Amino acid sequence: MDGPTRSAHLDTFARDHLPPREQWPRLRFDLPELRYPERLNCAAELLGGGAPDAPVFRTPDAAPWTYAELGARVDRIAHLLTGELGVVPGNRVLLRGPTTPWLAACWLAVLKAGAVAVTVLAQQRPHELATVCEIARVRHALCDSAALDDLTRADIPGLRITPYGGDGPGDLLRRPAPDTPYPAADTAADDVALIAFTSGTTGRPKGCMHVHRDVLAIADTFSRHVLGPRADDVFTGSPPLGFTFGLGGLVVFPMRAGASSLLLPQAGPRQLLPAIAEHRVSVLFTAPTAYRAMLGALNGHDEHDVSSLRRCVSAGENLPAATWHAWRERTGLRIINGIGATELLHIFISAADDAIRPGTTGVPVPGWEARIQNGDGEPVPDGTPGLLAVRGPVGCRYLADPRQRDYVRDGWNITGDTYVRDAEGYFRYVARADDMIISAGYNIAGPEVEDALLRHPDVVEAAVVGRADAERGQVVVAHVVLKEGGRRDADALRAFVKTELAPYKCPREIVFLDALPRTATGKLQRFRLREPDRARPVDLG
Known part of the structure; x- marks a missing residue:
């Protein structure tokens, strides 16, 4: 074969x-x-x-x-x-x-x-x-x-x-x-x-x-x-x-x-x-x-x-x-x-x-x-x-x-x-080694959700991460920067994403920020978004 x-x-x-x-x-x-x-x-x-x-x-x-x-x-x-x-x-x-x-x-x-x-x-x-x-x-x-x-x-x-x-x-x-x-x-x-x-x-x-x-x-x-x-x-x-x-x-x-x-x-x-x-x-x-x-x-x-x-x-x-x-x-x-x-x-x-x-x-x-x-x-x-x-x-x-x-x-x-x-040959899960979000058994790619959010006329930046959740394993959390004058309406944004992607990919939570956390070279610091208690120079809205 x-x-x-x-x-x-x-x-x-x-x-x-x-x-x-x-x-x-x-x-x-x-x-x-x-x-x-x-x-x-x-x-x-x-x-x-x-x-x-x-x-x-x-x-x-x-x-x-x-x-x-x-x-x-x-x-x-x-x-x-x-x-x-x-x-x-x-x-x-x-x-x-x-x-x-x-x-x-x-x-x-x-x-x-x-x-x-x-x-x-x-x-x-x-x-x-x-x-x-x-x-x-x-x-x-x-x-x-x-x-x-x-x-x-x-x-x-x-x-x-x-x-x-x-x-x-x-x-x-x-x-x-x-x-x-x-x-x-x-x-x-x-x-x-x-x-x-x-x-x-x-x-x-x-x-x-x-x-x-x-x-x-x-x-x-x-x-x-x-x-x-x-x-x-x-x-x-x-x-x-x-x-x-x-x-x-x-x-x-x-x-x-x-x-x-x-x-x-x-x-x-x-x-x-x-x-x-x-x-x-x-x-x-x-x-x-x-x-x-x-x-x-x-x-x-x-x-x-x-x-x-x-x-x-x-x-x-x-x-x-x-x-x-x-x-x-x-x-x-x-x-x-x-x-x-x-x-x-x-x-x-x-x-x-x-x-x-x-x-x-x-x-x-x-x-x-x-x-x-x-x-x-x-x-x-x-x-x-x-x-x-x-x-x-x-x-x-x-x-x-x-x-x-x-x-x-x-x-x-x-x-x-x-x-x-382990020593007896049993395999135990630790974590995902990549950025895939697994929620209620569904695999969800953060960049795909980000692309959908960016198709909304009010959104200028978006970053999506998974957050640990006792019921679903992880939930999708979107961090969004709006254009000047854009409406901070999470329900409207979620409804828009549902017209672009299968509903299970829709963010459970949308956080509005003035800016996404980045390094001095401009690289997005996703780890800071996964840890909401860390200090961020942003307005949570």
């Missing part, structure tokens, strides 16, 4: 824009289950994971879809994609909408047809959508009819948008299509299957390219060896399918095991608890913030029945030991903590059952290896903080991005996290 294979892509953009081979991480396929054939279509593999009459996708208000029904719907969409819509293997197809079976079916159809899925969040605004389409050269989009507005307002040149789930005659689900099976594209195991975008510390998103075998590898490592799913499991969770945490936990893992998933368009703590009880959910994926919020609803109340749960997975931000113990005390369940990355598709360090040590993330998942190293790439002794470096069957391959050299060094993926490994 070291060299490239014959691609099925007619549009070769994705493969042409992979990083040079010398910048790739060293991949490992030590486990027998990771030795995939040269020709592989991951959608076809997932669709064949369950019994034809077994449920695969559940919703709050409709009968479950079976594997056979899902297969027929995927085939119908694939026929439309490659027929009437003119999609050819290798084309990038944007997918946008809330978490529903139809979004998942569109994702599977794109991959089965040999195209490349670019799934974005339904929350993303026109500016963000235009940037993604520019980077990935997207010319086709399938969009939930309820989420069309921002995509159409983005006015992306050459983008053909096809809605689904609406009443119009051009709707994807109303168009005539063959009722015959669709033969899966003869994709190579190393053909790009999806491009997942993640925030960069510079503010420009990074496209992470993952191939067909990667999609199966995350199921055959973390899910198989740590999670241990069963065919009778019902999965659910809060992360949307635009996040790889959600894609794995709500689609890939259950389908690989022949299980089912409850897909919730709204999946906050208030929706999760009654859904768990009603649908007898057994496997839950969400962030520490949600577990803390659900504890508040569970304490002293018996109306929320969570007795069906057997597996609870936490990722997206560090899981405090106090949250782990409180959840165990209230529910009897041990949360499976984990760290993953969009660059590596899913979780690569974790532990389950008796192997869990609260306050640590865990140990490398079977199929993965990890170490702690210093800035020069040399391993450090146990007990010494350093940079987390990992490698396994999946690795970082950015889409035409010079930051590849920063993330991959000497064959290792450098995640940007500071960790400590």
